[in-house]
Amino acid sequence: MALVSGEILAAFREHFSNASIPTIYRAPGRVNLIGEHTDYNLGFVLPIALEMSCYVAIAPASHGQLRIFSRDLDEEFDLATDVVPTASPMHKWHDYVIGVAREIYKLGAPIRSADIWIASEVPTGAGLSSSAALEVSSGLAFLNSAADSVTPERLELARLAQRAESQFVGMPCGIMDQYASVFGQEHSALKIDCRSLTHEDVPLPEGVEIIAVNSLVKHELGTSAYRERVAECAEAVAAIQQADSSVRSLRDVPVQLFQEIQDSIPLLPRRRARHVITDSQRVLDFAAAARAQDVGEMGRVFVASHRSMQYDYEISCEEIDFLVDTAIKLPGVYGSRMTGGGFGGCTVNLVAPGASKEFRERLSNAYHERYSIRPVFYDCVPAQGAGKLK
Ligand code: ADP
Ligand code: MG
Secondary structure (H helix, E strand, C coil): CCCCCHHHHHHHHHCCCCCCCEEEEEEHHHHHHHCCCCCCCCCEECEEEEEEEEEEEEECCCCCCCEEEEECCCCCEEEHHHHHHHHCCCCCCHHHHHHHHHHHHHHHCCCCCEEEEECCCCCCCCCHHHHHHHHHHHHHHHHHHCCCCCCCCHHHHHHHHHHHHHHHHHCCCHHHHHHHHCCECCEEEEECCCCCCCEEEEECCCEEEEEEEEEEECCCCCHHHHHHHHHHHHHHHHHHHCCCCCCCCCCCCCCCCHHHHHHHHCCCHHHHHHHHHHHHHHHHHHHHHHHHHHHHHHHHHHHHHHHHHHHHCCCHHHHHHHHHHHHHHCCEEEEEEEEEECCCEEEEEEEHHHHHHHHHHHHHHHHHHHHHHCEEEEEECCCCCCCCCC
């Protein structure tokens, strides 16, 4: 259930003794349908923005601080506004918010004292991008309080949120999550070209439901393995440059060229590159199948993508493979794959509308029997991107 402004106003007032009426912003989480780890290689991705969102209420204050309260963690973090430009990351949740404030400051906006109340429906660490939802909603809030001095384009909002995460929080992420949170569309997935930073809407066929399944596990390798993959892709690019010096990123290598030159790339970076190059191509194949309403083909492309993450990119894990392998044997399931950065989090599934009840029951029971955990299911309906709450 989406949070409504009345509840947020009441909670804001209860927490802060601030008589001003706050302005409320919403930014959605996202589920990526296909194209995993392709964004920082400047390839294609295909996310949808979700109804589940982060909400930020902001009102001006006179205490000289940013007071930032997270309802979900029941924790407040305060920082004097004049310290924000030189603050260092503290490896805590508020780094995402302070990182965004710093990026907006760098665009030339003053940092003004404010009370900031945050609540999110996006589960954290599940691969549905609670971090981008937090960054983008905070970004809109800070831009509101600096509206007289800077008014960046929406694309710049996505970019500054991504810079906050990669440069201040320290996660070397691509642009997908923030872009999807800003530009989400009802009824459509976004086929994002991560090089040109443009997108096309890809309407999804009626005869398929998109269901995310949260494994509720997150293996700790997450951030370090992410860095390793970024480095391995750079190694692959360096090896390919020996043969073709015009290649700047894996985006420049079509599948056909890769097949011709792959023997010249050392084995590990070769496998990483094979995943990235073929998954970026699978985004195009999936989008074409979606436009042709070919749900069978969409499902096959999904499973091929999962195997590529499992064996070539090595970012899956036992629990996720179990969810995928169990799901694809159930009636009415067209395809299943891990979504998000990896090592746990969610799978995303393409399910025939009449089959979703049985899908949930049987998958839940099988997972519980194996791991004594009940997975959580989310219906994923493409939702509008970030904005001010009415
Ligand atoms: P994901 O983006 O897949 O959910 P990340 O590890 O990238 O996972 O981001 C999750 C982190 O974002 C949390 O650990 C927390 O630091 C921060 N975060 C997200 N939502 C909130 C919130 N509502 N309140 C405080 N921190 C949040
Ligand atoms: Mg994240």
